[in-house]
Amino acid sequence: MESVEQSQIVSITPKAAEKVSEFMKQEGKDSLFLRVYVSGGGCSGLSYGMGFEEKSDEDDYVLEQNGVKVLIDSYSQNYLKGANIDYIESLMGSGFKINNPNITKSCSCGHSFSTD
Numbered sequence: 001m002e003s004v005e006q007s008q009i010v011s012i013t014p015k016a017a018e019k020v021s022e023f024m025k026q027e028g029k030d031s032l033f034l035r036v037y038v039s040g041g042g043c044s045g046l047s048y049g050m051g052f053e054e055k056s057d058e059d060d061y062v063l064e065q066n067g068v069k070v071l072i073d074s075y076s077q078n079y080l081k082g083a084n085i086d087y088i089e090s091l092m093g094s095g096f097k098i099n100n101p102n103i104t105k106s107c108s109c110g111h112s113f114s115t116d
Contacts, residue, residue, distance in 0.1 A: 009061050009072055010036065010080050016087040016096060017066030027052060033062075033069045036085065036098075038076040046079065048098055 012020075012034075024030045032052040039049055056062055059074040072080055083100040 009063065009077055010070065010083045010085060012065050012068055012070060012085045013087065014066050016085045017068045019087045019096070020068045024052065029054075033071045035071045035073075036076070036080065037073055038079040050096060 020034050021030065024032050029052075032054060033056060035049075035051050035053045037049045038046050040046060053071055056071050057073065061072040061074075061077055063070045063072075070085075079102060080098075080100065081102060083098050083102070086097045086099060088094060088097045
């Protein structure tokens with residue numbers, strides 16, 4: 001488990017961290033990690049995923065920000081550099097939003113993307 005300077009890969013807003021903490025409490029565990037990852041799929045080639053983990057893997061980047069421990073695997077690190085995880089509430093719905101400066105193209109549904 002390697003810990004890198006927090007600002008190098010991603011950041012998580014206080015609102016997103018608050019929601020993550022709420023979801024952890026619903027799971028009955030408040031010591032979980034939030035895994036954020038990129039996987040192949042979708043109409044533009046890549047898509048995001050998020051989930052809870054009880055421990056980190058050897059190749060994970062680990063950051064703690066606003067009270068949440070975030071894990072990012074080595075594959076996803078290159079796609080997420082400089083990204084910001086936020087939680088949006090609007091009339092159209094609510095959910096996590098990843099603002100990623102590396103995206104060069106995204107699909108019209110907004111669920112997949114590609115980078116250079």
